[in-house]
Amino acid sequence: MKRKLTAGAVLSASALLAGAIQVAAAPAQAAPVQQREAIIALAGQQAAPVAKALALGGQEQLVVKDAIVDANGTRHLRYDRTYAGLPVLGGDLIVHQKANGTVASVDRAFDGRISLPSLTPKLSAGTASTQAVDSVRATVGIAPADEDASPVTRVDGASSPTLVVWAGDGSPRLAYQTVVHGERADGTPSSQRLVTDAATGQLLSTHEEVQTATGTGKGVHVGTVTLTTTQSGTTYQLKDASRGNQWTGNAKSGNALYTDADNNWGNGTASDTQSAAVDAQFGTGATWDYYKAKFNRNGIKNNGVGASNRVHYGNAYVNAFWQDSCFCMTYGDGTNNVNPLTAIDVAGHEMSHGVTAATANLTYSGESGGLNxxxxxxxxxxxxxxANLPSDVPDYLIGEKINIFGNGQPLRYMDKPSKDGSSKDSWYSGIGSIDVHYSSGVANHFFYLLSEGSGAKVINGVSYNSPTSNGSTITGIGRDKAAAIWYRALTTYFTSSTNYKAARTGTLNAAKDLYGAGSVEYNTVAAAWSAVNVN
Incomplete structure (x- = not known):
């Protein structure tokens, strides 16, 4: 929720303002990591005065998570919230400051003060852990709400529960957070983060941290590409020092880093284990380069640290997933271990979950899960x-190279999501109750309309025909502008609880920042949301 503050809510830390402007004006190419660290440090120093300006309670504190400074000195400070030292889940907020220090507005996941009658839980941590494990065990063998995931078949145990404040439903209360580990039927590791009421044991939230994109296929290859590797003695390592030391290892060998004697990797066939590693390493590099070139983002967490890959995971594992806890991508070899799921859009998709986790951290359920x-x-x-590869001509089809259905059809369609038989073209009340891979269709459709417009057209040899729910005709603004608006909204306006209505507001604010209120881009954002019934 966004609201204006009173005229008196001004932070007059002149020295900090001057420092922030100087940092923002510094050449990004000089030292991007150090520049970001300086901005984060400034935002941290502002945490206390910002909390005071927002009239938070005496036991509430803000902990800086990220900060963005625009060229004109405008600052967007992203904070997590604590209460009496406990993390507040669903308490995150973004403060938007003008260059003169005025707090112009704030976007909050929870709009209000936090006040709890007691910080003493009625249930013990041991009881909370047992209840969390039992809750997951009760789902063993049952198909999950996420239809792209398979059922949990093994529960290995749980982390020690930690006390938190749960504000995700707008009614703050003391709670326990517990992570229950196990494995799913298809071999995917499971790490379910459960939040339970510390007084009653009621399950308040559950979130699978291992986020997957299911697929089967005939194998993927990026063709002949250039790789940046590392020489160590007389051997070469599949490690890229120019992109945060991102690397690729073989899950069949304990995730051992790939090495090679002549720096020529793979032969293009699935029988050579290096071929899938080339795909994965190239996809990781392409994702790094895209975010760097388009948004000056220095790695997934914007801290200069590269992710890792492990290929050949499991036995005939038909999936791929991003895991924030290991900051890594994992790829299976697909049906009969001959179809590695290393498509470039799969890599970009999964690693973008990491970007979301590092920014808005959209909760992976309900409408926010669809937006995620x-x-x-x-x-x-x-x-x-x-990447614009000859072997994978760009399109608006999701997972078209992995041939998940065995008939050449893609996993999802952006121009008309309902063509997959399950995704939704437009918003309706209750869409937050369906699987997030299908409720995502509304935003995918919005993005296609914003990029390319409505109606029939052929792009790169692929035929599209995008409808609108209100019968309107949309003229697109181009994919680069559409992506810039979405990225700006994700990193500057979206919070963990953003729903479709708030996403409309956030993207309009982003369009206004980038192109001006009343611009063609701004008006097209509004029209494209209306075209998918988000009004």
Whole structure:
């Protein structure tokens, strides 16, 4: 929720303002990591006066998570919230400051003060852990709400529960957070983060941290590409020091880093284990390069650190997933271990989950979960367009190379999501109750309309025909502008609880920032949302 503050809510830290402007004006290419660290430090120093300006309670504090400074000195400070030292889940907020220090507005996941009658839980941590494990065990063998995931078949145990404040439903209360580990039927590791009421044991939230994009296919190859590697003695390592030391290892060998004697990797066939590693390493590099070139983002967390890959995971594992806890991508070899799921849009999709986790951290359920999935579809598609490979001609189809259905059809369609038989073309009340991979269709459709417009057309040899729910005709503004608006909204306006209505507001604010209120871009954002019934 966004609201204006009173005229008196001004932070007059002149020295900090001057420092922030100087940091923002510094050449990005000089030292981007150090520049970001300086901005983060300034935002941290502002945490206390910002909390005071927002009239938060005496036991509430803000902990800086990220900060963006525009060229004109405008600052967007992203904070997590604590209460009496406990993390507040669903308490994150973004403060938008003008260059003179005036707090212009704030976007909050929870709009209000936090006040709890007690910080003493009625249930013990041991009881909370047992209840969390039992809750997951009760789902063993049952198909999850996420239809792209398979059922949990094994529960290995749980982390020690930690006390938190739960504000995700707008009614703050003391709670326990517990991570239950296990495995799903298809071999995917499971790490379910459960939040339970510390007084009653009621399950308040559950979130699978291992986010997957299911696929089967005939194998993927990026063709002949250039790789940046590292020489160590007389051997070469599949490690890229120019992109944060991102690397690729073989899951069949304990995730051992790939090495080679002549710096020529793979032969283009699945029988050579290096071929899938080439795909993965190239996809990771293309994702890094896209975010760097388009948004000056220095890696997934914007801290200069590269992700890692592990290929050949499991036995005939028909999936791929991003895991924030290991900051890594994992790829299976597909049906009969001959179809590695290393498509470039899969890589871009999964690693964009990491970008979302590092920024808005959209909760992976309800409408925010659909926006989370759509964000990965959007940027996975944009990475594919950026790479522009002859072997994978860019399009607005999701997972078209992995041939998940065995008939050459893609996993999802952005121009008309309902063509997959499950995704939704437009918003309706209750869409937050369906699987996030299908509720994401609304945002995917919005993005296609914003980029290319409505109606029939052929792009790169692929035929599209995008409808509108209100019968309007949309003229697109181009995919680069559409992606810039979405990225700006994700990193500057979206919070963990953003729903479709708030996404409309956030993207309009982003369009206004980038192109001006009343611009063609701004008006097209509004029209494209209305075309998918988000009004």
């Amino acid at each position: 999935e759509a964000t990965s579809d959007i940027f996975g598609t944009m990475v594919e367009w950026y």
